[in-house]
Amino acid sequence: MGAGVTLAVLGAILTFAVRADPPGINLHIVGVILMIASGIMIYHASRGRRHERVITRVREPADPSQPKQTVRETIEDRDID
Template sequence: MGVGVLLAIVGAILTFAVRANTSVINLTVVGIIFMVAGGALIWHGRNGTRRKRVITREERPSGATTPTSTVRQTIEERELD
């Protein structure tokens, strides 16, 4: 997420603060592209990747035909930066 913030800040500086004119590249457009890319990285970093896994198992004593207890376990995984 830190890279996204950095891109957004650099993009804002290029868009709103730099007044240089070049014939090769338009710094305002580059700044807008950086801000959009930074916003996308920030959004992705905040949402992250979430997975939910539910495990259900039946525990039976040895030799029994009916389960004595059902165990349900929920695991949530999230990738962090």
């Protein structure tokens, strides 16, 4: 995710702060492209770090005359950087 933030900062600098106009390249357009690419990178980085686990347990009661209980749990983990 750090690379996405770095690209966003570089794109913003090129778009809003640089006043140079070199021949053959439009720095404002390059900056906008970098900001869009960084937004996509940040979105994919945060989206790819979710994990879901489904756990099924069978609980047997202390009294054998009681029926067994099946418990299903869904656990969602998120990695935090």
